Amino acid sequence: MADVTLRDVARASGCSVATVSRVLAGTRPVGAETARTVREAAERLGYRPNHVARALRSRSTGIVGLVVPQIANPFFPSLVRELERALHAGGRAVLLADCDDDPETEAARIGELLGRRVDALLLIPADERRSREVVVDAAAQVPLVLLDRGCGPGVADSVAVDNAAGMALVLDHLAATGRRRPCFLGAAGTASAAVERRTAYEAGAAALDPTAPERTVLGDFSVEWGRAAVDRIWPSRPDAVVCANDLIAVGALQRLRQLGADVPGDVAVTGFDDIPLAGLADPALTTVCQPVAELAAEAARLLVRGPAGAAVPGPRRPVRAVRLAPELIVRASSARSS
């Protein structure tokens, strides 16, 4: 009972393997009577198609590889979940690989996935430039979409949130609620999210008040850095602390409270990403919510390239870069200063 094959169904229904395959796959019209008999036999025997054999013959596994830098990074689980959902809706399964933030491991895992003949790759690159080489290599073999973070211009199709728009939302909100002396807690490095959010803040803050001194400090995307950064900027008494992501913001929130600052009375704090932790912080964190489901859906859509053969026409097919608009989630940490 474990292994019923097409042969068995063919024998039981008194016709050929080819016919059974056709009726079950619906790949070619087949006589109504025969079809019924076949379907019945298949049902009765409990036939279940063997995806492995199918994959070998049709050269398509229906599996896409998903490589993430750190599944434990709190922003990724919801993204992974939506990706899994979106891909599954298209009949594709997800082979998961975690590369532990290491570009070399990343390269190795990509190699293995290719060996397993995934139909496509979904990749959140671990490093802006050190991931590049492997990515172009892989992209030459299968459809590949970069997610959340970029990997240099023109390397591959990519989907991400519009970081600049998100930062603009934050700055508008702060201005509208009377904040006048913001500062920015960002991340150094060349990761696209870090760069985009940083430059968007600088542009927006300058537009708001060209005469204001610019207060920006850069570290990494962590709670610890958020805490430490507060000590650097608090002496200048900003009335708003704009953070490059939620982890930094949570750290800032903790340290500000320790220092006896009133949030949001004395100072507003904002984050970015809207990880689950953001709503649970105290006070709850105003942040920019990434349209995770849409990002996933868009990525899934980009994965299907034209009808197979069209995959390798021009080596310089134009690269598509999708940017989706985020949404501002206003919570207690930026309530209007009275």
Add this chain to the structure above:
Amino acid sequence: MADVTLRDVARASGCSVATVSRVLAGTRPVGAETARTVREAAERLGYRPNHVARALRSRSTGIVGLVVPQIANPFFPSLVRELERALHAGGRAVLLADCDDDPETEAARIGELLGRRVDALLLIPADERRSREVVVDAAAQVPLVLLDRGCGPGVADSVAVDNAAGMALVLDHLAATGRRRPCFLGAAGTASAAVERRTAYEAGAAALDPTAPERTVLGDFSVEWGRAAVDRIWPSRPDAVVCANDLIAVGALQRLRQLGADVPGDVAVTGFDDIPLAGLADPALTTVCQPVAELAAEAARLLVRGPAGAAVPGPRRPVRAVRLAPELIVRASSARSS
């Protein structure tokens, strides 16, 4: 260059496909000279074995299916990560499925994974009893290990933390730091973690002070319930609030602060699981840390059943249930009351 097959390597090295397979798989001794030639040719052509063909022939995909109830549940990402790591160490890849806490979806996903001919299944059941039927079905077809939550006795091999031992650690700690009037914020339902932690608390509390009134309230494993539950128990002024997991504890912490209670001065709060959020709460949460890496390693170990053929000898092979000892993480929320 995309598809170099054994045939190509054979042709290039002037020997037969069989020989090439043998030398590359190392499945049978082969002449030193020939081996060298073959390896050289393979290297030169950039041969990469086709896992799909291999799987078809050898009836083993090297893929294990992992079904989780909700990847976004904050306890799972770290577990998934360690599982992926442990399995990858054994040369196996992970096909991920999220069933959205729904037993029917769970059943469907398990079916698909079996259709894809996974070698084994790793399952965190969505529901203690409604998942049972599918599980026994699946377990009859491939090695299957239940993780974190049980699914009725004797259904399949399982790996989980020793909830009773964890709860005992908590109670000992509270007793040692002078807490005398604990209460318990638990979860209703039959999920094994909920039941075990609840009964362990009751047994431990009774042993501590048989005359103490028992204060236990039951809801679900959520922050919201933690907040709500505090309103129910705070009037009786416990000096310790023991929670069935970290989410409940975080909610309790928030509500207690709102009510003006001093944690840990007036009352200690403890959690369970040690999710990332626990260390970031304010005050940082004392909790029970699950040995995630060991759980994963043990699960991976259980998956390899005797040498293939031994898989279906007695229909009533004894079921193995591994329980691993947790560790108490003492943080600020239970500092000794002075």
Add this chain to the structure above:
DNA sequence: AAATTTCCGGAGAACGTTTTCCCGAGGTAG
């Protein structure tokens, strides 16, 4: 009525491995 097309179904060749046979050469034992 003959010629052409359409329709349904079967035989069998792929897909890229692994593995079972089989064969010949050389070595050892009898």
Add this chain to the structure above:
DNA sequence: CTACCTCGGGAAAACGTTCTCCGGAAATTT
């Protein structure tokens, strides 16, 4: 010298699909 292994290697059969030919019958056209 014959008989029997061992050893290195090849031919070919699986594994379970899909898909391309092909052939015959029925339906349509000329």
